Amino acid sequence: LGVDFAAEDFKAGLAQGLRQFAQNKGTYLVHCNEGKDRAGFVTAVLECLMGASAEEVVADYMVTYYNYYGIEPGTEKYEAIANSNIVKSLCSAFGVEGLYAADLAAEAAAYIAEIGLTEAEIAALKTNLTANSDVVVYYTNDVHTYIDGDISYDNLAWLKQNTDAADVLLVDAGDAIQGTAYGSMDKGETIIKLMNAAGYDVATLGNHEFDYGIQQQKALIGKLQAAAVCANFQNLTTGELEYAPYEMVSYGAVKIAFLGIATPATATSVSPKTFQNPQGNTIYSFLPDSFFTSIQRQIDAAREQGADYVVALSHLGDVSDGVNPTSVEFARKTKGVDVVLDGHSHSVIAGSMVQNVEGEPVLLASTGTKFENIGVLELSVDGDFSVVLVPGDSVQSDVGVQKFVEEIQRSAVEAGEYIVGESRVALPHEDAQGNRLTRYMEMPLGNFCADAFRVMLGTDIGVVNGGGIRNGLLAGDITYNNLISVFPFNNSACVVSLTGQQLMDALEASVYIMPEPFGGFLQVSGLHFCVDTSVNSPVEHDASGLFKDVPADAQRRVSDVQVLDPASGKYIPLVPSREYTIGGITFLLRDSGDGVIFRNATLLHDNLGQDTEILSRYLQQELAGVIDSRYADVEGRIIVR
Numbered sequence: 150l151g152v153d154f155a156a157e158d159f160k161a162g163l164a165q166g167l168r169q170f171a172q173n174k175g176t177y178l179v180h181c182n183e184g185k186d187r188a189g190f191v192t193a194v195l196e197c198l199m200g201a202s203a204e205e206v207v208a209d210y211m212v213t214y215y216n217y218y219g220i221e222p223g224t225e226k227y228e229a230i231a232n233s234n235i236v237k238s239l240c241s242a243f244g245v246e247g248l249y250a251a252d253l254a255a256e257a258a259a260y261i262a263e264i265g266l267t268e269a270e271i272a273a274l275k276t277n278l279t280a281n282s283d284v285v286v287y288y289t290n291d292v293h294t295y296i297d298g299d300i301s302y303d304n305l306a307w308l309k310q311n312t313d314a315a316d317v318l319l320v321d322a323g324d325a326i327q328g329t330a331y332g333s334m335d336k337g338e339t340i341i342k343l344m345n346a347a348g349y350d351v352a353t354l355g356n357h358e359f360d361y362g363i364q365q366q367k368a369l370i371g372k373l374q375a376a377a378v379c380a381n382f383q384n385l386t387t388g389e390l391e392y393a394p395y396e397m398v399s400y401g402a403v404k405i406a407f408l409g410i411a412t413p414a415t416a417t418s419v420s421p422k423t424f425q426n427p428q429g430n431t432i433y434s435f436l437p438d439s440f441f442t443s444i445q446r447q448i449d450a451a452r453e454q455g456a457d458y459v460v461a462l463s464h465l466g467d468v469s470d471g472v473n474p475t476s477v478e479f480a481r482k483t484k485g486v487d488v489v490l491d492g493h494s495h496s497v498i499a500g501s502m503v504q505n506v507e508g509e510p511v512l513l514a515s516t517g518t519k520f521e522n523i524g525v526l527e528l529s530v531d532g533d534f535s536v537v538l539v540p541g542d543s544v545q546s547d548v549g550v551q552k553f554v555e556e557i558q559r560s561a562v563e564a565g566e567y568i569v570g571e572s573r574v575a576l577p578h579e580d581a582q583g584n585r586l587t588r589y590m591e592m593p594l595g596n597f598c599a600d601a602f603r604v605m606l607g608t609d610i611g612v613v614n615g616g617g618i619r620n621g622l623l624a625g626d627i628t629y630n631n632l633i634s635v636f637p638f639n640n641s642a643c644v645v646s647l648t649g650q651q652l653m654d655a656l657e658a659s660v661y662i663m664p665e666p667f668g669g670f671l672q673v674s675g676l677h678f679c680v681d682t683s684v685n686s687p688v689e690h691d692a693s694g695l696f697k698d699v700p701a702d703a704q705r706r707v708s709d710v711q712v713l714d715p716a717s718g719k720y721i722p723l724v725p726s727r728e729y730t731i732g733g734i735t736f737l738l739r740d741s742g743d744g745v746i747f748r749n750a751t752l753l754h755d756n757l758g759q760d761t762e763i764l765s766r767y768l769q770q771e772l773a774g775v776i777d778s779r780y781a782d783v784e785g786r787i788i789v790r
Contacts, residue, residue, distance in 0.1 A: 150162045150163065150187055152186060152187065154190055154238055154241070154242060155241065155242075160263075160264040160265070161264070161265070163191060163264055164261075164264045164265040164266055166191075167261060167264075167266060167270075167274055168266065168270060170274055170277060170278070171266070171270045171271070171273040171274040171277065172273070173277075174277055174316070174400060177278075179191050179192050179195075186234070186238075189210050189213070189234075189235060190235070190238050190239075190242075192209070192210075193206050193209070193210055193235055193238075193239060194239070194242070194257050194260065194261070195257075195278060196209060197239070197253035197254060197256065197257035198254060198257040198258060198261065198271075198274070198275055198278065199254075199275070199278050200253075200254050201253065202253070203236075203248045203249045203251070203253060204249075206235070206239070206248075206253070207231050207235060207236065207248075208222070210231070210234070210235040211227060211230070211231055211235075214227070214230055215227075236248050242260050243256040243257070243259070243260055244256075258271055258275075261274070283314050283527050283528060283529050284314065284316045284317075284318075284400050284403070284405070284527065284528040285312050285314040285316070285317045285318070285525065285526070285527050286317075286318045286319075286320060286460070286490075286525075286526040286527075286528075287305060287308055287309060287312075287317070287318070287319045287320070287523055287524065287525060287526075288319075288320045288321065288322065288462075288490045288514075288516065288523075288524040288525075288526060289305070289319075289320075289321045289322070289325075289516060289520070289523065289524065290321065290322035290323060290324065290355075290464070290490070290491065290492030290493075290515055290516055290518075290524075291322075291323070291324045291355070291492045291493065291495050291516075291517070291518040291519070291756070292321070292324070292325050292328075292340075292518075292519065292520055293324055293325070293327060293328025293329065293332075293357070293518060293519055293756075294325070294326060294327060294328045294329045294331040294332035294333075294337075294340050295328060295329060295331075295518075295519035295520055296331055296343070296520075296554055296557065296558065297558070298519065298520050299520075299540070300520035300521075300522070300523060300540075300544065301520060301546075301551075301554050302343040302344065302346060302347040302550055302553075302554060303347075303546040303547045303548075303550035303551035303553075303554050304523065304544040304545070304546055304547075305319060305347040305348070305523065306346060306347045306348055306546075306547035306549075306550040307544065307545045307546055307547040307550075308523065308544060309347070309348045310348075310547065311545075314527075316398075316400045318350045318351065318398065319347060319348055319349045319350055319375075320349065320350060320351040320352065320375075320407060320460075320462055320490065321344070321349055321351075321352040321353070321375070321462070322352075322353055322355070322462045322463060322464055322490050322491060322492035322515075323352070323353050323354055323355025323356075323357075323358065323411065323462070323464035323492045323493070324355030324356070324357045324358070324464065324492060324493070325340055325344065325352070325355070325358070326340045326341065326357065326358060326360075326361075326369060327357040327358070327360045327361075327758060327759075327762065328357070328519075328641075328758070328759055328762075329639065329759060330561050330565050330629060330633065330761070331557060331558075331561055333629065333759070333761075333762055333765060334561065334565065334567065334629065336361040336365050336369075337358075337361060337365065337369045338369065338372070339557055341369050341372050341373050342372075342553075343550075343553065343554065343557070344373060344374075344375065345372075345373065345374045345375075346549075346550045346553055347550060349373070349374070349375035350375050350376065350396075350398070351375055351376045351378060351396045351398075351407040351409075351462065352373065352375045352376070352377055352378070352409075352462070353377070353378050353379055353409030353410065353411065353462040353463070353464055354366075354377070354379045354382060354392075354409065354411045354415075354464065355411065355412075355415075355464040355492060355493065356411070356412055356414060356415035356464065356493070357758065358370075359415060359423050360758060360762070360766070362423060363423050363424065363433070370392070376393065376396040376407075377392045377393075377409070378392055378393055378394060378395055378396050378407060378408065378409030378462065379391065379392045379394070379409040379410065379411050380394035380395065380408055380409055380410055380443070380444050380447040381410060381411060381413070381435050381436040381440060381443055381444060382411055382433065382434075382435055383433065383434050383435075383436055384432065384433060385431065385432050385433060385434055386432050391433070392409070394408060394409065394447035394450070394451075395407055395408040395409065395447060395450075395451050395456075395459075397451065397454060397455075397456060403457050403458075403528075404454075404455050404456050404457050404458075405456065405457065405458045405459070405460055405528070406451035406452075406454070406456035406458070406459045406460070407460050407461075407462055408444075408447060408448065408451065408459055408460070408461045408462065408486070409461075409462050409463075410444060410461055410462070410463040410464065410465060410479065411435055411464050412435070412464050412465050412466065412473055412474075412493055413435040413436065413437035413440060413473050413474070414470065414472070414473040414754070415435050416433075416434070416435055416437070437473070440474055441474070441479070441482050441483060444479070444483060445483050445484070445485075448483060448484070448485040448486060449485065451485075452485055457532075458487045458488075458528065458532075458534075459485055459486045459487055459488075460486075460487060460488045460489075460490065460526070461479070461486050461488065461489045461490065462490050462492075463476050463479060463489050463490070463491050463492070463493075464491075464492045464493045465479055465491060465492075465493055466491065466492070466493030466494030466495075466496070467491060467494050467496050467498065467513070467515070468494040468496065468755075470753055470754065475494075476489050476491040476493075476513060476515075477503055477513065480503040480504075480505055480511040480513060481503060481504065481505060481506065482505075482506055483505060483506060484505050484506050484507045484509070485505075486505065486511055487511065487512065487534060488511065488512045488513075488514070488526060488534050488536075489503075489511060489512070489513045489514070490514055490515070490524065490526065491513060491514065491515040492515060494515070494755070495515075495517055495518035495755070495756060496515050496517065497515065497516065497517040497521060497522065497538070498513055498514050498515040499514065499536065499537070499538050500512060500513070500514050500535070500536040500537075501513050501514075512534050512535075512536060514526070514536040514538075516538060518756070522538035522539060522540060523538070523539040523544065524536060524537075524538055524539075525537045525538070525539055562630070565628060565629045565630035565633060566628050566629070566630055567628060567629055568626045568627065568628055569627055569628065569629050569632065569765050569768055569769060569774070570626075570627045570768040570769060570772070570774035570775060570776065571625060571626050571627055571774065571775055571776070572622050572623070572624050572625065572627055572775075572776035572780075573624060573775065573776065573777050573778065574593070574624055574776065574777070574778060574780055574781045575621070575622070575623055575624045576592075576593050576594035576597060576621050576622040576776070576780060577592075577594065577621040578592065578594050578618050578619070578620060578621040578635075579621070584666070585615070585616075585618075585666060587615035587616075587618045587670070587672060588615040588616055588666035588667055588668060588670050589615070589663055589664050589665065589666045589667065589670055590664075590787070590789070591672065591783045591784075591785075591786050591787040592615075592618075592672065592783065593780040593781065593782060593783060594618060594621055594622065594635070594672075594780075595613055595615060595618060595672025595673075596672065596674065596780060596783070596784060596786065597764075597776065597780050598613045598618060598635070598636075598672060598764065599611040599612055599613045599672045599673050599674035599733075600674040600767065601763050601764050601766075601767035601768075602642060602674065602732040602733050602734075602763055603674040603675050603732055604674075604767055604771055605642075605732075605758075605763050605766055605767050605770075605771070606642060606644055606732030606754075606757060606763070607732075608644055608675075608730040608731055608732035609675055609712060609713075609729045609730045609731070610652070610673065610674065610675040610676050610712065610729055610730070610731045610732070611673065611674035611675060611731070611732045611733065612671045612672070612673055612674070612676075612731055612732075612733045612737065612738075613671070613672040613733060613734070613737075614668055614669050614670070614671065614672075614733075614734075614736075614737045614742065614743050615666075615667070615668065615669075615670040615671070615672055616667070616668020616669065616670070616743065617636065617640070617668070617734065617736065617737070618635060618636070618672070619634065619635065619636070620634035620635050621635070622635065622776070627768070627776070629761070629765060632761045632764045632765055632768075633761050635761070635764065636734075636760040636761050636764065639759060639760075639761075640734035640735055640736050640759070640760045641734065641735045641755070641756045641757065641758065641759060641760070642732065642733070642734060642735070642756075642757040642758050642759070642760060642763050643732075643733070643734070643735045643738055643739050643752065643753075643754060643755045643756065643757055644730055644731065644732050644738075644752075644753045644754040644757065645730070645731050645733075645738045645739070645747065645750035645751055645752050645753055646728050646729065646730050646731070646750065646751045646753055647728070647729055647731060647747070647749060647750050647751070648725065648726060648727065648728055648729070649710075649723045649724045649725040649726060649727050649729060650725040650726070651749040651750070652710075652723065652729055652731070653699075653705075653707060653710055653723065653725070654698070654699045654749070655671075655746050655747055655749075655750075656671065656678055656707045656710065657686070657687065657688055657699050657705055657706060657707050658688050658696040658699070658744065658746035659671040659746055660680050660682075660686075660706055660707060661686040661688040661706075662686070663680060663682055663706075663789075664682055664789075667743075668743050669737075669742075669743030669744050669746050673786055673787065674786075675712060675713040676710070676711070676712055676713070676786065677709075677710070677711040677720050677785070677786050677787075677788075678707050678708070678709060678710040678711070678786075678787060678788070679707070679708050679709045679787075679788040679789075679790055680706050680707055680787060680788070680789050680790065681706050681708065681790045682706065682789060682790075683790075684704055684705065684706045685704075686706060687699055687700055687703030687704060687705055687706075690744070695741075695744050695745045695748075696744045696745050696746050696748060709788075710722070710723040711723060712729065730753065731747075731750070734760050735755065735756070738750055738752075739752055739755065
């Protein structure tokens with residue numbers, strides 16, 4: 150450009166350059182190959198458009214005179230140079246008499262329109278200029294439909310719309326649609342609507358995305374406006390992945406691939422029928438046998454496609470179950486991934502570094518669960534990633550989305566009145582005098598609940614603490630709210646393992662004051678045993694009253710313990726040295742509830758769904774919606790002598 154700012158060729162050239170800025174996101178370089186007048190003028194116009202004051206514009210322009218010539222601010226020479234150069238040039242260009250009293254943003258917009266940019270081009274230019282050059286990615290994981298806390302989708306929507314950055318994305322690492330009645334009332338549809346309202350861009354699959362069956366999972370993903378990605382969910386019939394392995398997002402010249410990964414444990418954490426055809430053949434796989442090589446192939450493909458960075462949305466978890474790969478193992482055994490945003494273990498990881506197979510650092514982060522935090526991943530203009538976790542009380546709400554959340558909360562009780570099945574028999578939990586029978590004797594309701602955990606979690610044994618059963622079921626229609634009244638504490642399901650000997654000790658601890666009521670008295674499934682209440686309990690407790698041990702040589706109340714053999718359908722003697730899997734709620738099995746009677750348990754699988762969801766799915770999927778005469782009476786699972 151020439152040095153005459155009023156010349157038509159200068160204005161035309163400037164318009165051409167500013168259109169490039171409007172059409173492409175920054176960073177921008179304004180350069181003058183001799184002197185600084187033209188670069189200084191253009192930069193000053195852009196600063197005015199961005200809302201800078203006259204003092205700021207002049208000070209920025211004069212930096213060069215200070216750096217190169219030592220012209221000090223506040224001196225007569227400084228003021229003379231400023232007034233005769235940038236102040237005079239801007240006043241002439243804007244057609245104003247005084248720079249300091251003018252509305253510089255409006256005057257700059259009018260000037261840029263005069264040289265030829267349209268209103269839309271000016272708006273785009275201003276948007277690009279006023280944003281930071283960093284890329285910001287907000288991320289969530291394991292929300293589990295929880296919208297009653299300090300953070301919800303309205304906060305995410307506000308953050309995405311009000312973040313000062315060149316580009317803002319919102320992504321999720323799985324387990325969004327299951328966990329509370331907000332998800333179960335319409336099998337995840339409401340949560341998908343909330344995710345769309347919040348503005349999610351990319352999401353991967355958690356194991357609980359399949360809790361409502363494969364057809365519903367596909368239907369929900371079809372309604373999700375975000376791109377669904379998963380690099381290891383394969384249709385064995387076609388040999389193709391069910392979803393794109395990654396989503397490539399461009400930020401100007403920078404490309405980031407968001408790679409989705411689901412835990413292979415998904416295949417066993419829901420009903421096996423989910424991934425089978427009507428003939429019982431498995432037709433879907435999460436590629437456990439070729440996990441690392443399959444994922445590495447997709448990472449390499451993303452790099453070959455031009456990805457400058459790869460961010461993995463992994464639903465793997467950082468806690469090992471001894472079988473399935475963790476996010477840490479994934480980071481260590483692959484190359485080409487820059488960041489792993491993880492889910493599944495519900496861990497809070499504010500940012501830790503793991504070395505990949507080539508010794509390069511990989512940033513690992515996770516937000517916890519149930520909107521404990523909002524994760525913020527930033528990519529600076531220098532190519533550096535950083536993460537921070539934001540608590541909910543520091544984030545404002547989008548009013549429109551907040552109203553939507555509140556409407557859902559108000560309607561949840563009404564929605565809970567939908568019918569999930571019927572019972573042809575009454576299943577009480579107490580007698581006419583108010584004695585809570587589930588606390589000291591086998592009850593049909595306890596059998597129903599324990600069966601639900603054993604069958605739906607695929608374990609050898611199912612257990613329910615009698616104190617956790619808070620209401621009965623009447624004969625007739627059963628609503629979801631009825632199930633909530635049975636299990637009102639919103640516990641999650643989990644699976645643990647015990648040796649046969651440890652299981653016998655736990656049973657002994659559960660009946661130590663029988664026939665007196667005890668919240669830790671176990672309703673059982675897949676298990677038969679006898680109790681002799683005439684024997685003094687050998688159970689030892691510590692000073693706090695917590696279960697400590699059962700002496701090896703002590704006479705026991707519990708005897709003749711038998712476990713269901715699924716192959717024969719018969720009960721066979723428990724083997725003390727054998728490992729058994731037990732399904733139940735986290736309060737009892739994981740969190741040492743009811744006197745730590747399961748103190749020796751080893752946690753295998755955690756957070757496998759809400760307890761009421763387990764009951765609902767068992768009723769609908771395994772009992773065809775009907776509790777029939779099999780639960781009319783007790784079966785003799787617990788024989789009292």
